[in-house]
Amino acid sequence: MKKKDIKEIITCLGEERRLFYYHKDRYCFDLLRYAMAKNKHQTCKLNQLKQSQFGQFFTKKSVKEALSTYGQGKISQDQLACCWLEKPFIFVLTLDCWGNGDRGWDQTSRNQSNLVLQINFTGEHLDNYYSLIKPDKDDEGPFASDSHPINTKGRHTMAWVRLDFDLDTNEALIEEVQNDWLRDANRAYMRLKTRRKRNPNLKPSDVWYSINGDYEGLSRYVETILPPTNKFGLKHHWQQPYSLFEKNWALLKSTTTPMKREKK
Known part of the structure; x- marks a missing residue:
């Protein structure tokens, strides 16, 4: 998508708080x-x-x-x-723009930009996060990746999705899905848990940055607070996602000659 189209979409939708109920x-x-x-x-x-x-x-x-x-x-x-079989999990949705038209650097199919959908935690989760993890106040926190398109306006992003839209056909391509927060929280905990077998006195700050809480706090956060979100089926999967509607987005019209995708 062209950056001006993305900015227009975000402007039209506004920046008010949007809740998403997941089950x-x-x-x-x-x-x-x-x-x-x-x-x-x-x-x-x-x-x-x-x-x-x-x-x-x-x-x-x-x-x-x-x-x-x-x-x-x-x-x-x-x-x-209204087909809800269980109590839903609530998230706050925000939008942003990613990319400046450099396919190689931005990892986009076209030399254009992507609309980013950010799935953010609500205040209920963050109360537990601050009390158990005790992150540094001067950065994004131990489980956020500031090199990725996360929310930087006061919210904490659990996961994000980069999207490219074909406005002529009303179709969307999911370029990338990442759940940095869940992945890094589990990595920090497993790293500490493994190393404490040799040195039981190790603290979270000894193996991971910006965690000022103790081992019990990190353990409770990962094993008790995060499991509901871990059950969503998020897992390591590095293959490019495919649309239900087959389309070779790399061959769509862009600002420069498109790159052909290799046949499998």
């Missing part, structure tokens, strides 16, 4: 709603949704349980939006 497999219900909206259906028979491109979701236990009360009848977009 397991929420994306399934969101995409089923998308399929209905795409076909301009406020209500739809479940059999029709099973025949859509997202029909595979009906094999998931969570989807089966949520939709079991509807039998083979109709369901509305609003009803799909």
